[in-house]
Amino acid sequence: MLDSARHTAHHADVVIVGAGLAGLSAAQQLTAAGVTVTVLETAHRTGGRMTTDKADGFLLDRSGQLLNTSFPELIRTPGLEALKLRPFTPGVLVHADGRNHRTGELRGAKRAFTTARAFAAARASRSAGLDQARLGAALARLAALPIDRMLARPDRPTSATLTSRGLPTRTVESFLRPLLTSLLSDPDLTTSSRCADLVLRGYARGRLCLPAGGSGVIPELMAAQLPPGTVRTGVEAVSVGTTSVGTAGHGTFTCRSVIVATGARAAAELIPGLRLPDFHPVTVLHHTADEPPLRDASLILTGTCRGPVAHTTVASEVDPDRAPLGRTLISSTVLGPSAATPTPELDRLARAQLARVYGTSTSSWHLLAAHHDPDAVPAMPAPHDVRRQVRLLSGLYVCGDHRDTSTVQGALFSGRRAAQAVLRDLGIRPGHGTPALRAA
Template sequence: MEKDLKIAIIGAGVSGLIAAQVLEANGFSPTIYEKTDRVGGRVKTDIMDGYQLDHGFQVLLDSYPMAKKYLNYEDLALQKFLPGAFIYNNGKKVVIGDPLRKLSLLFPTLTAGVGTLSDKIEILKLNTELKKKSIETIFEEKETTTMDYLKNRGFSNEIIDLFFQPFFAGIFLEEALSTSSRMFQFVYKMFGTGHATLPKTGIGAIPEQLHNTLKTTKIVYNTALVSCEDGKLFFKDGSTKRVDFIIIATEGSGLVKNLRNQKVHWKSCQTLYFTTPKNKDTRPLIGLVAKTDAFINNIFFHNTLSTENSGSDELLSVTVVKNHELSESELITKVKNELQAECNIGDVSYLKTYNIKKALPDLKAITASISPTETRLTDAIFLAGDYLVNGSLNAAMLSGENAALGLIEVAKGKSL
């Protein structure tokens, strides 16, 4: 029965690849239809002039439960960031971090002049609380905005403005920190119980590894779907295909009639890559620009981590979260000026810009999980994607797994 069923997965991103892996483990052989020329979706890496350029500055939090379940960390050769950050403020650079996890960060954190003593005590309390709190409990708590949550805990305006706001604006891709306090606690817990990491060959190594585990799944590239209904796929080239089941592992609102009014809203960002002759500080720490009206949100020198492709100079990424109407050339000039003024980085050569219009789903309601039955849209169509749960790689994997389990439950029920 499993071999005879025709199962289509739309999209070869992380959700689609996980769904295929779960289906294979249960005896099925699905076909993935991918509109681009490779796997990965929003998680990709390009090689340009000998440098690894991820599609946006991304990290893997190695404490994600689903990442632990489905990824082989050793084969990914994960490179760890230090648990802290550079803070650029008024042309000066200081370091703050978690000395409980990296003792060398104790002295620079104490002397950084960022936040009060009570801020540092409250951070330690928050770390301890979240380590003990389960993910399920976090997502069941009363919800507020991240900004209100931080203020209600008694953090000073200084520590919010100089650290929490720029750091989490870069994660949530919005400057007001209006993102749910549940999401803040979840992400903070993941940072506190593990490490931010990058595979040695770039973030695109994650979907590549998932792809390489597949044995009986067929992937059809450069094939765009325009719509689907129970039992039938309609492609952009005018062709159609009959199938038994469909997993839509991408935004489904434009593909299925009864999702027309449920369009996903997205947050965007831009990542600009530059090269620079040298970087004196080799500590792998993200850099946060604390000036409230700055275009730059964060920077990172990628060669502070071990990379497979490192080029001849230092690679610098700059992330812009702020909404604007500048042309690309105007943005490059603006960023270069801010790198000089705010970070004292002047000798840079522009490499490439990634305009990421669908970087994160903009969700008003978020959850810790989704059950297999909740992924079922119709008798034969299932949905997968982080937009169904929360905006994270963990959620993308979880939704892919549960969409496949939901399909398997229905398929085996029909065979009885």
């Protein structure tokens, strides 16, 4: 529950800086164990990068990250049982050779082989059928592989491993590369091959999807599970220690432990010596049109179609809540250096590309918003530790997608790990309620 900052001082067992997914996840775990918590958030709403703007009845996500129904934390996090996930249906299209090819969604071994056969039939080519059968088999193996075995594999840049999986070059370039580019937000695929395997494993086990009502619904549902007054918005933390957090204009918050759950750049500013990763920039373009350019809820990977957009979807077909009745919302994601292109030029280039992808004129489309974030996705170059230390010292902890994997799953799970580390240091068994600690 939210509470605007009105106090000049406050004490809690744990102060969490940042009300994004990691901070809210940590707060849930701690309050469930009976620990008193205060969450400080600079912005006037929760969510961090997972926020949704409202404009003329449209719901416009600021993040271009894709969710997957197989993310464990979406299932086990309190409050998210009410979250409605809208899968891309029938699935995924890849734009190549001037047209869109349907691939379907891969869910485990059986679905993988079924999809491979369906794709082969659509291409009406024996060689294409064999390629897709090999792809289905490779993804099925990943779906069944235990995570500990996956993380024991040699870690190299993803781009260097794509052709070592026994897949034909044409399959790698026409499907696997554009898929991983979108899932990792990394056009150059410098990302750790272990991280790539993790996201491919999730892809093979679940379905890509959007949250109904926008990505901002996720932090809203999580914050609603916390005791009233736990989250204080509009409070900027300027210094942290093991027993206090200093703020700009709201005094000092004292505590027994501090968790820094901000983005990586803000965390590095608060904690001297914390390593700052590189980032993958992202720009999300939201257009509206008179008519849907595609009347199904597919995700389109742009593949070899020249232009700045990596993937696009008619978001109002996936989730009707995102547009007013009778209106259309097309959401497209731009990755890499192109994301920094000035908005008028980026809009022009994107429209030209989207006209080819959707096979229709885009001249009458209206740009509703262009959200650019240079720090959107922390880079995960090889070698990458997917379980980076969250306990810096007794009383000071850090969490976020930059400590795990750069995904919604990674952010949520790192918050859980940080809370468990705090509870261990406080002598509380994680997962078990306990009376609130006495004030120091």
